[in-house]
Amino acid sequence: MPERFKRWALASLAALVLASCRNLQDGRASAPLSAPATNPAGTAGASSVAASRQAASLGVTEGNFSISPTSGSVAAGRITVTINNVGPSPHQLLAYRTNLPEDRLPIDAQGRVSDVSLPKVLDTNGYLHPGTQRQLTVALGPGRYVLICNLAGHYQAGMHTVLTVK
DSSP states (O other): OOHHHHHHHHHHHHHHHHHHTOOOTTSSOSSTTBOOOOOOTTOSSOOHHHHHHOOEEEEEEEETTEEEESOSEEOSEEEEEEEEEOSSSOBOOEEEEOOSOTTOOOBOTTSSBOSSSSOEEEEOOSOBOTTOEEEEEEEEOSEEEEEEOOSTTTTTTTOEEEEEEO
8 A cells, every 4th residue: 555545544534533523512513523322232231321322324325426315314413424435436425504405505616515605514524436435423403404526527417415304
């Protein structure tokens, strides 16, 4: 494995760890990129506190210019998102809390959705290569979220969908 890739992987891991420490106080995301809360296997009588912290699950499949969640809505709280790239090209997954139409998000000069004008609540922080999977846990409050791939041209080609959090 090239040394450059190892440094990039370590830097990405460090960024994820630091991001998991962030705590937004406006209720949009209290733990945007943290490890999923799980109960140890074989533990009998797990406390209700541990059970209440367990994240709900949402699968998201990214393919040839499509994003398909396993459900169009989830309950508010901690959600473990498992992203699978089944397409022939790299993708990424970002989520924005917004009431704007999913195909009318603001675009910056590079032709990507502008992170400045929308509250981003989930980001894979890099490419998800074909045939790979990534898992992120995010705390989401009730609202409407737009999931997108923000690689050049992908959003404009239709890689967006709506997720409702109740």
